Amino acid sequence: MKHSQTEPHYQAATNDKLDEALASHPRPARPNALSASLTFAWRALLKIKHIPEQLFDVTVFPVIFLLMFTYLFGGAIAGSTGDYLHFLLPGILVMTVTMITMYTGIDLNNDITKGVFDRFRTLPIWLPAALVGALLVDVVRYSIASTIIIGLGFLLGFRPDGDVGGMLGAVAVLLFFSFSLSWVWTTLGLIMRSEKSLMMVSMMIMFPFTFVSNVFVDPATLPSWLESFVDVNPISLVVEAVRGLMHGTATSEQIGWALLSSFIIMVIFAPLTMYLYRNKK
Amino acid sequence: MTYKSRATHEGDVAIEATQLVKAFGITRAVDGVNLSIPKGSVYGFLGPNGAGKTTTIRMLSTLLAPDEGNATILGYDLKKEAAEIRARVSLTGQFASVDENLTGLENLIMVARLSGYARKQAKDRAYELLSAFDLEEAARRQVKKYSGGMRRRLDIAASIVVLPELLFLDEPTTGLDPRSRNHVWEIVRALVTAGTTVLLTTQYLDEADQLADRIAVIDKGKVIAEGTSAELKASVGSGTLHVRLQDPDTRPEAEQILTNTLGTAVQLSSDPTALSAHVSVTSRASKALDELAKANISITDFSLGQPSLDEVFLTLTGQPPEEEHTSEENIS
Numbered sequence: 001m002k003h004s005q006t007e008p009h010y011q012a013a014t015n016d017k018l019d020e021a022l023a024s025h026p027r028p029a030r031p032n033a034l035s036a037s038l039t040f041a042w043r044a045l046l047k048i049k050h051i052p053e054q055l056f057d058v059t060v061f062p063v064i065f066l067l068m069f070t071y072l073f074g075g076a077i078a079g080s081t082g083d084y085l086h087f088l089l090p091g092i093l094v095m096t097v098t099m100i101t102m103y104t105g106i107d108l109n110n111d112i113t114k115g116v117f118d119r120f121r122t123l124p125i126w127l128p129a130a131l132v133g134a135l136l137v138d139v140v141r142y143s144i145a146s147t148i149i150i151g152l153g154f155l156l157g158f159r160p161d162g163d164v165g166g167m168l169g170a171v172a173v174l175l176f177f178s179f180s181l182s183w184v185w186t187t188l189g190l191i192m193r194s195e196k197s198l199m200m201v202s203m204m205i206m207f208p209f210t211f212v213s214n215v216f217v218d219p220a221t222l223p224s225w226l227e228s229f230v231d232v233n234p235i236s237l238v239v240e241a242v243r244g245l246m247h248g249t250a251t252s253e254q255i256g257w258a259l260l261s262s263f264i265i266m267v268i269f270a271p272l273t274m275y276l277y278r279n280k281k
Numbered sequence: 282m283t284y285k286s287r288a289t290h291e292g293d294v295a296i297e298a299t300q301l302v303k304a305f306g307i308t309r310a311v312d313g314v315n316l317s318i319p320k321g322s323v324y325g326f327l328g329p330n331g332a333g334k335t336t337t338i339r340m341l342s343t344l345l346a347p348d349e350g351n352a353t354i355l356g357y358d359l360k361k362e363a364a365e366i367r368a369r370v371s372l373t374g375q376f377a378s379v380d381e382n383l384t385g386l387e388n389l390i391m392v393a394r395l396s397g398y399a400r401k402q403a404k405d406r407a408y409e410l411l412s413a414f415d416l417e418e419a420a421r422r423q424v425k426k427y428s429g430g431m432r433r434r435l436d437i438a439a440s441i442v443v444l445p446e447l448l449f450l451d452e453p454t455t456g457l458d459p460r461s462r463n464h465v466w467e468i469v470r471a472l473v474t475a476g477t478t479v480l481l482t483t484q485y486l487d488e489a490d491q492l493a494d495r496i497a498v499i500d501k502g503k504v505i506a507e508g509t510s511a512e513l514k515a516s517v518g519s520g521t522l523h524v525r526l527q528d529p530d531t532r533p534e535a536e537q538i539l540t541n542t543l544g545t546a547v548q549l550s551s552d553p554t555a556l557s558a559h560v561s562v563t564s565r566a567s568k569a570l571d572e573l574a575k576a577n578i579s580i581t582d583f584s585l586g587q588p589s590l591d592e593v594f595l596t597l598t599g600q601p602p603e604e605e606h607t608s609e610e611n612i613s
């Protein structure tokens with residue numbers, strides 16, 4: 001080898017620890033998909049540990065939203081905040097958690113622009129594990145936000161007509177919807193070149209869907225062309241089911257539509273994300 | 282060049298590439314690169330910004346599909362057996378590909394777990410590498426607080442958690458101070474001793490000279506010369522003689538004398554008193570200075586420098602097109 005002839009002084013510098021670390025170890029077997037996903041979930045948890053501000057969006061955000069809309073519109077729309085909360089809280093819950101899902105795409109976009117993604121791509125792993133692991137932790141984040149909103153709602157006088165089972169069912173439907181929706185943002189995260197443009201496009205999609213829905217008002221009060229959009233808006237469908245479950249009035253049809261629309265979103269965007277992920281330049 | 286038949290997996294060729302092409306829009310980033318790189322060596326890609334080094338490396342490490350051409354990596358077909366290749370090669374990219382938010386320790390444990398190590402073994406391996414790469418003290422610090430040299434070493438450590446048969450290092454020392462640079466060089470040498478073939482890119486002739494057994498000079502997506510550093514230097518001349526005259530009026534005469542004694546073209550710089558010329562044999566330089574003295578041309582300053590990358594490039598690319606063609610044939 002070249003260095004043995006030309007650079008004798010480097011021989012002396014060679015450190016034993018280095019040689020030892022480079023001695024050949026048996027190559028471990030490939031990790032399975034579950035273990036790889038859990039490793040990525042661990043990474044996402046570490047990120048929260050190192051940057052606790054990351055939890056701002058699932059803690060402070062929901063509190064501000066709930067307080068703001070309750071007191072801003074409460075008196076005007078429903079006459080009293082207590083009554084309005086009865087109607088509003090399920091909608092605010094859905095809206096807030098839906099907004100939080102956008103961060104999933106941003107994290108993925110950052111991994112790609114910073115080059116971490118390249119490292120994952122050269123490892124012998126089931127590639128989608130990187131996304132699955134991150135989404136698992138996101139579900140935990142969505143649960144935190146849900147708990148905070150419901151807890152604060154109770155403090156403000158929210159008294160659902162349904163039982164605990166209905167409440168848990170409502171959160172379950174919402175988590176499933178959020179998980180499905182996350183794939184839309186991962187798809188965009190792979191397509192958009194910068195965080196800024198990603199943020200902008202996500203917002204442009206998010207705003208009409210959340211505001212032109214039944215979150216704030218009863219769609220029956222809207223002009224008919226708007227009402228027909230509101231009626232097929234997946235967010236409305238989910239709000240309908242969540243509201244129904246919380247108040248014990250949900251029909252299986254309502255729940256069915258919410259789950260079906262979530263499922264359709266996932267069936268389209270999860271494979272699309274995977275395809276883009278594998279074929280990313 | 283004929284397409285080489287598929288090498289056996291036990292063969293001694295690490296990389297055999299034929300006519301690799303990659304275009305981004307109208308930019309032909311890699312424009313017909315052929316390579317044959319033996320196992321167990323350090324191979325250097327030398328070239329200026331935008332030469333196509335990174336693009337070539339990304340293709341060879343399966344991160345980017347070539348538009349044209351193909352390659353055999355460790356005996357496996359780049360297009361058809363990417364998974365086999367990924368299990369055996371590793372890449373340390375030009376820009377650190379470690380997670381900035383995590384600590385050094387966490388980064389290495391993560392890569393070890395993703396490489397298939399069990400929890401305990403992953404931790405042991407991470408500590409072993411941190412200590413070997415002199416990062417023990419920073420183990421529990423977030424990578425965003427690391428210096429450039431530390432980050433580089435961590436990045437390389439992450440690439441060799443499982444020792445690869447072939448390691449790509451994209452500009453491993455750009456932006457590092459001399460001490461950090463030596464540290465990286467030491468790691469590269471230890472890797473080769475351990476049996477890993479290393480392909481590295483660099484913009485410094487000096488680095489290629491110190492580390493690489495063979496060098497490919499790349500410019501505008503093409504390999505414009507290939508060989509050992511001795512061969513390359515010989516093609517450029519052993520160095521450059523820079524002379525500064527007392528009186529600018531004597532420059533034409535000095536140019537004549539240098540041209541005659543050195544037998545090469547003399548370059549006139551914008552400084553009216555300065556001139557320089559390639560020197561293939563060092564003794565000719567002193568003869569040339571002698572001749573200047575005999576002709577009563579006073580010199581204020583002279584130096585004989587090793588050829589710089591600039592000079593290699595000037596010589597290799599500054600030739601008329603038909604000659605450039607002959608240097609291209611060095612490839613095969």
Ligand SMILES: Nc1ncnc2c1ncn2[C@@H]1O[C@H](COP(=O)(O)OP(=O)(O)OP(=O)(O)O)[C@@H](O)[C@H]1O
Nearest residue numbers: 305308310328329330331332333334335336337375
């Ligand atoms: N993703 C891309 N999209 C468009 N053009 C690209 C892309 N990647 C590289 N290029 C272009 O291809 C050419 C070669 O780039 P490459 O990064 O391979 O050069 P390099 O030799 O690694 O340079 P450097 O020393 O600056 O790292 C450049 O002109 C660059 O602008």
Ligand SMILES: [Mg+2]
Nearest residue numbers: 334335336375
């Ligand atoms: Mg580069």
